[in-house]
Structures are given as C-alpha cells and as structure tokens.
Amino acid sequence: MKKQFRLATLLVALGALMLTLSGCGKSLSQQDVLQNDRKANTITWGVKADTKLFGLMDVRDNQIKGFDVDMAKHITRHILGKKGKAKFIQVTSQSRIPLLKNGNIDAIIATMTITPQREKVVGFSNSYFDAGQSLLVPNGSKIKNVSDLNKSGTTVLGVVGANSVQNIKKFAPKARVLELQDYAQALTSLKAGQGVALTTDNGILYGMAVQNPGFKVVGGTFTREPYGVAVNKGQKPFTNEVNKAIKEMEADGEYNQLIKKWFGNVPGFNYKELER
Amino acid sequence: MITILSDHWQELLTGLGWTLLSSILALIFSLIIGSLFAIMEVTESKVARTIARIYIEIFRNIPLLVITSFFYLVIPMYVVKVNGFTAGTIGLTIYTSAFIAETVRSGIQSVDPGQMEGARANGLTFWQAMSNVILPQAFRLVIPPLGNQFVNLVKNSSVLAFVAGFDLMYQANNIASITFDTINSYMVVGVLYLIITMPISYYMRYLEKRLA
Numbered sequence: 001m002k003k004q005f006r007l008a009t010l011l012v013a014l015g016a017l018m019l020t021l022s023g024c025g026k027s028l029s030q031q032d033v034l035q036n037d038r039k040a041n042t043i044t045w046g047v048k049a050d051t052k053l054f055g056l057m058d059v060r061d062n063q064i065k066g067f068d069v070d071m072a073k074h075i076t077r078h079i080l081g082k083k084g085k086a087k088f089i090q091v092t093s094q095s096r097i098p099l100l101k102n103g104n105i106d107a108i109i110a111t112m113t114i115t116p117q118r119e120k121v122v123g124f125s126n127s128y129f130d131a132g133q134s135l136l137v138p139n140g141s142k143i144k145n146v147s148d149l150n151k152s153g154t155t156v157l158g159v160v161g162a163n164s165v166q167n168i169k170k171f172a173p174k175a176r177v178l179e180l181q182d183y184a185q186a187l188t189s190l191k192a193g194q195g196v197a198l199t200t201d202n203g204i205l206y207g208m209a210v211q212n213p214g215f216k217v218v219g220g221t222f223t224r225e226p227y228g229v230a231v232n233k234g235q236k237p238f239t240n241e242v243n244k245a246i247k248e249m250e251a252d253g254e255y256n257q258l259i260k261k262w263f264g265n266v267p268g269f270n271y272k273e274l275e276r
Numbered sequence: 277m278i279t280i281l282s283d284h285w286q287e288l289l290t291g292l293g294w295t296l297l298s299s300i301l302a303l304i305f306s307l308i309i310g311s312l313f314a315i316m317e318v319t320e321s322k323v324a325r326t327i328a329r330i331y332i333e334i335f336r337n338i339p340l341l342v343i344t345s346f347f348y349l350v351i352p353m354y355v356v357k358v359n360g361f362t363a364g365t366i367g368l369t370i371y372t373s374a375f376i377a378e379t380v381r382s383g384i385q386s387v388d389p390g391q392m393e394g395a396r397a398n399g400l401t402f403w404q405a406m407s408n409v410i411l412p413q414a415f416r417l418v419i420p421p422l423g424n425q426f427v428n429l430v431k432n433s434s435v436l437a438f439v440a441g442f443d444l445m446y447q448a449n450n451i452a453s454i455t456f457d458t459i460n461s462y463m464v465v466g467v468l469y470l471i472i473t474m475p476i477s478y479y480m481r482y483l484e485k486r487l488a
Contacts, residue, residue, distance in 0.1 A: 014470070094449060098458045121456045161453035178360065178440040179450060185438075192352040194360070194440075 033106050033231065034079075034238040041084055045072040046091035046105035050184045052207030053262050054111050057090070064088050067203075067262040068109045071128060074254055075109075075229070078245035092182050094161035097122060100232060107242070108230040111204060113163045123235060124228035125242040130274060131201035132221025133164050136190065136208055143197055145219030149175045157186045157195035164200045167223050187212070201225050206266045217268065250276045277460045284451050291447035292468055294361060298443060299430045299472070302368040306429070309369065310376025315406060317381045328377065335374040340435050343367040348439040364436035364443070372429045379421045383414035416487050423480030427473050434469075444468055 037043045047068050048055035055066040069088065076086040089105050096108045100122060113131070114124045137143050149156055150172040158165040160179040168177055178195055180186040187208055190198045198205070205217045229242050249255040256275045263271035281288070316328035335343065344367030351358050358366070387410050395405035415422075437445035444465050452461035 014467075094453050097456050098452075118456075160449045166454075179446070180440055181438060188349050189440075192349045193357060194348070194352065 032237065033235045034241060037106060037238075038080065041080055042087050043072075043076045043080065043084065044087045044089060044104075044106045045069075045076075046096050046099055046108040046110055047072065047088050048092070048110045048183075049090040050092070050182045051111060051204050052211055053203060053266070054207070056207075064090065067129070067258060068111065070258050070261070071249075072107075072109045074249055074258070075242055075245040078248055079241045092161070093159050094181070096161075096230070100230060103232075106231070107238070111201060111227055112230055113201070113225040114228040115163055118163075118230070121233070122230045123233050123239055124230055125239055126246060127226035127228050128246050129203070129227040131203050131225040131227055133167055133199060133223040133225060134202040134205050134217050134221050135219050136187075136198040136205040136215055137196065137218055138190070139214055139216055141196065141218075143218060146171045146199075146222045149197060151175070154197075155195040157189050157198045159183055159186050159200065162200055163225065164223075168199050171222060183208070190215070202269075203263070206263075206269050209268075210266060277464055280451060280455065280457060280460045280464050283455075284447075287447045287451060288444070288464065288468065290442060291444035291465075292472075294436070294441060295430070295433050295443040295445075295469075296472065298361065298365045298368065298433050298436060298441070301365050302372060302429055302433070303426060305369045306373035306376050309373040311380050311411075313373065313377035314380035314384060317377065318384050319402070332374045332377050335370050336378065338371075340367060340371045340432055341438060343371055344435050344439055360439035360441040361436065361443075363439050364433070364441040367435065368429065368433055371432070372425060375425050375428075376422065379418050379425060380414060382421075383418035384410055386417055387413045419480060419484045419487065423477065423484075426476050426480070430473050430476065431469065 047064055048066070049057040049064050051066065053066055054068045055064050057063075058065050072088070073086045076084045089099070091099055091105070091108065091110050093110075096105075096110055096112065097118075099105050100108055108122075109128075111131070112118075114127060118124070135143065135146060135149075143149065146168075149168070152174045154172075154175045156168055156172065156175045156177050158168060158177055158179050159182060165177055165179055168175065178189070180189055183200070183204060186198055186200075189195060191212075198208075202217060202221050209215050209217050229239075229246075231239055231242070246255075249258075259271055259274050263269060263274060313328045313331055316324040317332075319325065344364050347358055347363035347366050348360060351363070391409055391413065392405055395409040396402070400408065433443060434445035436443035437449055440446060448461050448465040452458045455461065
C-alpha cells in the first residue's frame with residue numbers, strides 16, 4: 001500500500017513537471033529579424049540538402065547547391081546589398097518549422113508549399129515557384145496516374161511533414177501511405193520495393209529521375225503547389241523585403257536565368273512553363 | 277498536451293499497440309536466442325564457441341539503425357519482401373539478443389563450477405545439468421542487468437519510426453508535423469513510453485527482491 005502510494009506520488013510529480021515544461025514552449029523571438037540581419041549583414045536560411053535541383057549537398061566541396069539555394073543567395077543580395085552574406089542550415093520537411101520557430105533560422109526556402117494550415121503557424125512570402133504534385137515509379141510500372149493508386153493493398157511512399165502526404169490521402173484514400181524521414185530514404189525504399197510509387201512535387205521527382213535512370217515521372221500534376229519563403233509570424237518588414245526582392249528578380253530576368261540554369265536540362269520537363 | 281491526446285488518441289493508441297507488439301515479440305525471441313548463444317559460449321565445442329563469439333561481437337557492435345536499415349532496404353532487393361514493422365522487430369531482436377547473450381553468459385559463469393561438476397558426477401547430461409541446475413541459478417543472478425536490457429529494448433523500439441513501422445515514435449513525428457506542436461507531441465509520447473517501461477522496471481525490482 002505504502003509502495004503504491006509512493007509510485008502514485010512519483011507519477012503525479014512527473015506529470016506536473018511535463019505540464020510546466022510544456023508551458024514554457026512559446027520561445028518565438030519577439031525581435032525584428034530584418035533589423036538583426038541588417039546588423040549582422042547575414043541572413044540564415046533553412047534549405048533542403050537531400051533534394052536534387054532544389055538543395056543538394058555536394059560532397060566534393062561541402063556546399064549545398066540548387067534552385068532554392070540560388071534564390072536565397074539572390075534574395076539576400078537584394079535585401080542586404082552586394083556584400084550581404086547568406087548562411088545555410090540544413091532542414092528536412094519535418095524539422096523546418098520547429099527550427100524556424102526556435103529562431104535557429106530566419107527563413108525557410110525549402111520546397112515549402114503555401115497551405116492554409118501552415119499559414120496559421122508561419123508567415124509566407126509570395127510564391128517563388130509553381131510546382132505540382134506528381135508520381136515517380138520504376139520503368140515498366142503499371143501505374144499511369146494517381147487514380148491507379150486508389151486500390152486497397154497499394155502502398156505509396158512519401159516524406160513526414162510533406163504536404164504531398166495529406167494530398168494523396170485525399171486523391172487515393174484507399175492506398176496506404178508510408179511516411180519516411182527524408183527524400184533520400186524514400187527513394188531507397190522505392191528501390192527496395194517497399195511501395196509502388198513515390199509521391200511529392202514534380203520538380204523534386206524530376207531531380208530524382210535525372211539521377212536514377214530506372215525511374216520515371218508519370219501522370220502529370222494533380223495539385224497546384226506554389227512554393228513560398230516562410231518566416232515567423234509578425235515579421236512583416238522582412239516578408240515585404242523578400243517579396244520586393246522576388247519581384248525585382250522577376251522583372252530583371254534573374255529569375256528566368258535561374259530557372260534555365262536548374263531546369264533547362266531536365267528531360268521531359270518544359271522549363272519555359274516555369275518562367276515568369 | 278491534452279489537446280494532442282484528445283485529437284490524436286487514435287493514432288497514439290495504434291502507435292502504442294505496435295510498439296508493445298514489437299517489444300513483446302523482440303523480448304521473447306531475443307531472450308531465447310540470447311540464452312542459446314550464451315550456452316554456446318560456455319560449451320566445450322570450439323566451433324560453437326567461435327560461432328557464438330562472432331555473432332555476439334558483430335551484432336553488439338553495429339548500431340541498431342544499421343541492422344534495421346539492412347533488413348528494410350537491402351534484404352527486400354535481393355531476398356524477400358520485408359515490411360517496416362518486421363524489419364524493425366527483427367533488427368531489435370538480433371541487436372538485443374547479442375546483449376542478452378553476454379548478460380546470461382556472465383550469469384552462467386558466476387555460478388560455482390562445482391555445481392556443474394556435481395551435476396555431471398551425478399549422471400546428468402550437459403543439457404540436463406544446464407537446464408536444471410545452472411540456468412535457474414544464473415537467471416536469478418542476472419535479473420537486474422536483464423531488466424536493463426528489457427527497458428532498453430522498449431526504448432530502442434523507436435527505431436521502427438525510421439522504417440515507417442507505425443510505432444509510437446512514428447506517430448509522434450506525424451502528429452508533430454500535422455499540428456506543428458513539436459514540444460507537446462513528443463512530450464505525450466515520452467509519457468506513453470514511461471507507461472510501458474515503468475511497470476517493467478518495478479516488476480524486475482520486485483523479482484529481484486523475491487528471488488535473490
């Protein structure tokens with residue numbers, strides 16, 4: 001009896017500790033990111049490092065390279081001037097919002113679709129890229145489009161925290177969705193036959209198809225996924241500067257140059273559609 | 277925390293179920309396999325001893341994540357289709373069995389050699405002596421370190437999240453990414469793990485008091 005009482009006390013104490021801890025979760029920085037960045041002459045961006053064409057770690061020189069990374073560099077230059085520095089932190093679909101909210105990064109530019117749910121927790125810039133969700137399958141696969149997946153017993157692969165997983169549940173409710181940790185692992189799982197198709201935005205999938213000749217993108221796009229730069233809520237001045245920078249880049253042709261640089265040589269992909 | 281619990285109790289319950297199932301399966305099989313290898317390590321046959329040593333040294337010294345990824349990603353390509361849950365549970369069983377083998381071996385070796393000699397002198401075979409005389413004493417000695425292994429096993433089952441095994445950790449990742457409430461999602465799951473591991477700790481302590 002006495003021992004049970006002691007156990008109960010311990011559990012109650014633990015519960016109380018948990019509740020107190022969860023109370024101090026609101027560590028959103030109240031400072032003005034734009035002012036801080038101007039002072040430090042640096043903007044810290046969260047970018048993907050496992051996504052070919054958008055943000056991929058180049059193991060030869062340890063630099064992350066891709067369309068998102070170049071966009072971030074250009075936006076930094078437009079905001080801070082020629083000498084402004086862009087610092088890059090590696091994020092995944094799952095870690096990017098927590099890292100932004102903690103203040104580890106100033107902004108996310110990591111293939112992030114602007115969605116109403118996300119707009120409740122972060123602020124978005126205007127769209128800087130128009131993607132759409134599609135499917136990657138092995139050559140010779142019977143799957144032609146998303147409706148072929150809507151059968152019980154089919155397994156579709158996606159990535160934790162990605163919008164595409166929520167979408168596939170809408171478009172093919174009978175399919176089972178496995179959510180893996182990042183795109184590299186999702187692709188290896190597809191190769192290992194853990195699922196019949198990998199779903200995410202077409203740009204990312206074309207990047208995978210370029211690197212892996214045994215796979216192809218099928219079915220066209222079945223959603224519209226405008227990518228935006230995400231910043232913390234309440235950082236209006238910073239968001240405005242980002243929007244201004246994107247507009248300037250579109251106006252003077254910088255944007256189209258970047259599109260051509262990254263998507264010009266992708267087979268089966270008409271990069272002209274993306275130009276603005 | 278309460279909103280996470282009330283909004284996502286179904287996912288959490290599924291996660292708890294898969295975590296429990298994986299842990300129980302891995303516990304049973306790793307105890308059997310571990311004890312077998314422990315006995316092999318103390319037999320007189322050199323072949324058996326070498327096999328046991330190789331098995332233990334390999335799987336004790338490779339990270340659990342590597343073993344699991346191997347079963348999830350490599351085996352399906354060449355041998356047979358393995359889903360995430362199975363791959364995770366197999367990985368967990370193999371990994372834990374190597375530790376249990378070492379624990380049980382130390383137990384067997386700390387039983388006085390005279391016990392074995394006495395049993396054999398009275399006409400028991402090696403296996404009879406092992407199962408009737410040595411192992412009952414050995415297990416009593418290793419209850420505390422075995423308890424550690426069991427608690428570790430439950431916690432290590434979070435490796436299932438990495439291979440989409442639907443366990444608690446997998447659900448936590450998904451809930452955190454849907455609600456964007458990272459702190460509370462992981463806090464809830466931490467408490468759920470405690471609910472599994474605390475009784476194990478207390479039960480092992482009780483056994484220790486009663487038997488030792």
